[in-house]
Amino acid sequence: MKRLIATAALATLVASPAFAQSYQYNPNEGPYVGAGLGYIEHQANLADYAGSAVSNVDVDDSDTGYKLFVGYQFNPNFAIEASYLDLGDAEASYRYRGEPGNAELSVDGFGFALVGKLPIQSGFSVYGKLGMIAWDADFTDNYFNGAQRTTGSYGEDGTDPFYGIGAEYEVERILMRAEFERYDISDSGEDFEIDLISASIGYRF
Secondary structure (H helix, E strand, O other): OOOHHHHHHHHHHHHHHHHHHHOOEOOEEEEEEEEEEEEEEEEHHHHHOOOEEEEEEEOOOEEEEEEEEEEEEEOOOEEEEEEEEEEEEEEEEEOOOOOOEEEEEEEEEEEEEEEEEEEEOOOOEEEEEEEEEEEEEEEEEEEEOOOOEEEEEEEEEEEHHHHHHHHEEEEEEEEEEEEEEEEEEOOOEEEEEEEEEEEEEEEEO
16 A cells, blocks of 8 residues: 555656646756665564574575655755655575474665755766655564464564665756665664665656
8 A cells, every 4th residue: 555655646746747837947956756776685684583493594685676756956965855665575484393484574664864965067966865764564474383384474663764875867857876775674672774775767847
């Protein structure tokens, strides 16, 4: 549902002539929207989530993630940005009392950040961002308990900080970005990090 709401909201902004016409284009200020795709790495220990009776844990902590974002540039050096983020899945296979099992952790959320930019030349700039993410995490666990297969799942949510650095190039209202972001997640007393390295494309109104 969150993904549907976020996608519909951003599509409405892009498609709305009234929104686009209410601003006169200025490369140093104004609204923009975009989307990005990238490499996710989870720093969570899924063996801890699966329990202490597991062995032979094999973790796949990388995945593909994406984000949708909308922002407003106030001047050449300052912007605010809101985003929806799918931070991918981390998976683990293991043995529980000698029987095979698997676990999966998935995270998504909404972010809000302050962006500080340093223009270099000819549409090229570097930037840093600092913000908060309101995240949802879903954990599922599937294993044999004796002769019976047991499936468990639960969800957690919270609000935690994130930061990022990146480079941006703008030409003819088109924004192109390369970016690194780190999300510091705290769940049930356990802290872990999620890294996102992404490439994005956007449009400035």
